[in-house]
Amino acid sequence: MSEQQVDQGKRTWLIASGCAGAIGGVATAVPFVSSFQPSDRARAAGAAVEADISNLKPGEKMTVEWRGKPVWIVRRTPEQLESLKKTDALVADPKSLRKPEEVTPMESTRNEWRSVKPEILVVIGICSHLGCSPSDKFTPGPQPSVPDDWTGGFLCPCHGSLFDMAGRVYKNKPAPDNLEVPLYTFLSDSKLLIGEAKA
Numbered sequence: 001m002s003e004q005q006v007d008q009g010k011r012t013w014l015i016a017s018g019c020a021g022a023i024g025g026v027a028t029a030v031p032f033v034s035s036f037q038p039s040d041r042a043r044a045a046g047a048a049v050e051a052d053i054s055n056l057k058p059g060e061k062m063t064v065e066w067r068g069k070p071v072w073i074v075r076r077t078p079e080q081l082e083s084l085k086k087t088d089a090l091v092a093d094p095k096s097l098r099k100p101e102e103v104t105p106m107e108s109t110r111n112e113w114r115s116v117k118p119e120i121l122v123v124i125g126i127c128s129h130l131g132c133s134p135s136d137k138f139t140p141g142p143q144p145s146v147p148d149d150w151t152g153g154f155l156c157p158c159h160g161s162l163f164d165m166a167g168r169v170y171k172n173k174p175a176p177d178n179l180e181v182p183l184y185t186f187l188s189d190s191k192l193l194i195g196e197a198k199a
Contacts, residue, residue, distance in 0.1 A: 048195030050187070053120070061136060063125065066194045070125040070133060071182055073192065080165045081119065083140070083151035084112055091168040096178050103128075104181045106197050114166040114181055122184050122192065123167040128177040132158040138165075154179070 051064045051073060058077045063070050088094045096104040096114060108116050115121050125133050134154035142148040145155055146162065154163040162170040167179030183197040 048193050051192045051194060052190060053192060054190035058119070059138060061138075064194060066182065071194050072121070072123050072125045074121040074165070076113075076119050076121055076165055079140075080138070080152055081113065084164060084166050086151050087153075087164040087166075087168065087170075088112070090170055091164055091178075092171045092173070093178055094168060096168070096181075099177055102180070103177050105183060106181065108197075109181050112166070114168070114178070116184070116186060120192075121166065122181060122194070123179040124182055125179070127156040127158070127161055127175050128169065128179070129156065129159055129161055129175040132156050134161070134163060134179075 049064055049066045049071075051062070051071075053062065053073055053075065056062055056073065056075045058075050059080070061072055061074045063072055065071070094112075096110060104110050104114060106116075113121070114123070127134055134156040137143070137146055137150070137155045138152045140150055140152045143150065145157070145160065151164065153165050154167070155161075156163075156175065159174040161173040161175035163175075163179055164170070167181070169175045169178050182194055184192055184194045185196060185198040187193050
């Protein structure tokens with residue numbers, strides 16, 4: 001066997017081995033690199049969520065989940081909207097100026113109602129104190145754990161923080177900030193998209 005034939009055989013063997021190694025490397029790398037991609041569950045957790053409010057009657061609340069958090073949607077009555085004028089002087093941050101980008105990120109919700117449309121309140125139902133979930137206290141008037149001149153809102157039973165019908169925290173309560181308003185937009189009169197604000 002000539003020296004040239006031996007070198008040719010070695011070269012063929014080396015090329016074949018190299019190709020097999022490269023294919024094996026790619027086959028190993030693809031799942032590894034793919035593992036850095038967010039899972040379908042993770043993508044869904046951060047995705048915007050649609051909410052149908054067509055059956056939500058005045059004075060009622062519904063809850064949808066977005067990013068693992070409860071988002072409350074309340075269709076306020078004219079009386080509940082009127083009550084916000086009375087609570088302006090009682091709440092700690094009536095215009096949500098303390099943390100405007102965090103607590104009220106959309107310019108269109110920086111108003112007395114803290115909402116795009118006055119009658120529809122959209123807030124994350126987590127107290128800004130220790131992350132508890134407040135209870136509905138929509139009925140006005142004297143009752144346990146609220147002042148006698150109560151006009152309706154939310155009570156955090158853990159430490160007694162009170163929020164009015166716009167999710168604004170009362171003065172001298174443990175919660176430091178108003179309930180957070182998430183990004184949202186109206187797709188129609190009866191449908192909301194939570195998690196995105198479209199121009």
